[in-house]
């Protein structure tokens with residue numbers, strides 16, 4: 001029954017959905033699994049043939065699934081025994097064959113895992129791998145590749161016949177008739193639905209895949225996703241979202257559907273980053289690469305814009321208005337990953353101050369130039385360095401860490417100038433002893449970015465020890481509801497040109 005349900009969704013999408021219309025030709029990825037053998041599959045190095053294929057979206061879950069390495073790459077091109085595959089892969093192979101699709105892409109088998117150059121090359125193409133797939137099978141309830149794809153529905157969720165009931169059809173009409181019908185009862189499926197909606201990090205306990213960083217773009221880029229949940233199947237495409245129990249239906253606004261429907265805008269990007277920053281990455285250094293595919297998608301809508309460290313040049317002064325809530329704050333990273341003005345430089349859940357109605361307001365800074373060097377020439381994958389030259393006004397202030405008073409462990413922070421004190425949001429734990437400690441009484445600088453009816457928004461900066469004109473961001477100061485001339489920061493005073501790294 002479940003297979004038929006999924007097949008109907010698939011057919012309906014392919015033949016009736018305008019938004020999901022597949023492109024005329026979709027070339028196969030560099031390598032793909034050919035499922036046409038009987039008790040084996042094999043790795044096939046493609047010649048860009050146009051064929052239909054499926055993708056697997058799965059969580060590695062800290063264990064290494066069956067993988068292609070330099071040493072077994074040739075062997076895998078001859079044969080991979082089905083019996084050697086972990087349960088999830090085995091189930092997917094069977095399911096995809098049943099759908100009548102010959103080719104399947106699984107990251108751990110189709111990318112040579114111990115070849116960093118292959119990984120980089122294929123990572124850049126990941127965007128088109130998911131974009132061009134006919135269907136993405138998501139092992140959504142599976143923590144790792146051993147868990148398998150399917151679940152036996154628990155008894156309380158299966159309908160139990162409890163009796164019969166008289167049902168009247170066509171009431172009031174001439175062909176009115178009453179029939180005895182069977183009455184079934186079952187418990188409501190409660191756990192799977194919320195997790196498909198937006199802004200609900202941490203609600204994915206039963207659906208661990210939805211909490212994974214890499215899966216975010218796999219899900220948003222794939223034209224069609226069939227989720228294998230812990231209690232039911234869930235279908236997602238650009239035009240519809242359905243689950244078997246019908247609690248997720250077309251009227252529900254799931255993350256995927258919202259992103260498919262909206263025309264990418266500044267706000268769209270910032271909300272997407274909000275959602276994405278809550279997800280887990282096995283390697284936190286993947287924070288930029290795991291979003292690379294979506295950045296490429298956005299590029300299509302703004303070909304003349306420039307992507308720098310998870311932000312866009314045309315809106316960069318607003319893209320810098322992210323903050324970290326106390327409870328989400330982490331230690332400063334040891335290795336450089338991104339400039340301090342980018343959210344990529346922290347390992348925390350961030351939130352954008354521009355959510356809700358923001359308005360243009362008045363810009364209080366001028367960005368003169370932004371320089372960046374990339375790891376491999378692709379601005380969406382990794383960075384080697386980046387800095388910004390910016391002109392604006394400065395206010396000096398003194399930092400004061402405030403210990404928690406409510407029994408929590410979250411420290412807050414105040415800035416003080418001339419006896420006035422305001423709260424600021426720090427990007428990292430800076431009160432802890434160690435190399436990143438900023439002791440109470442240290443002088444910091446406030447650099448206003450913009451002012452609107454919500455208030456004034458300023459970067460909190462610290463000079464980097466090497467040079468007086470080079471600074472790094474340590475936090476964001478938001479003065480809610482303050483009038484321009486009552487701001488804590490001097491607005492319209494002497495201008496200064498600085499570099500922020």
Ligand SMILES: [Zn+2]
Nearest residue numbers: 013017020237
């Ligand atoms: Zn569709």
Ligand SMILES: [Zn+2]
Nearest residue numbers: 243245246247
């Ligand atoms: Zn449901």
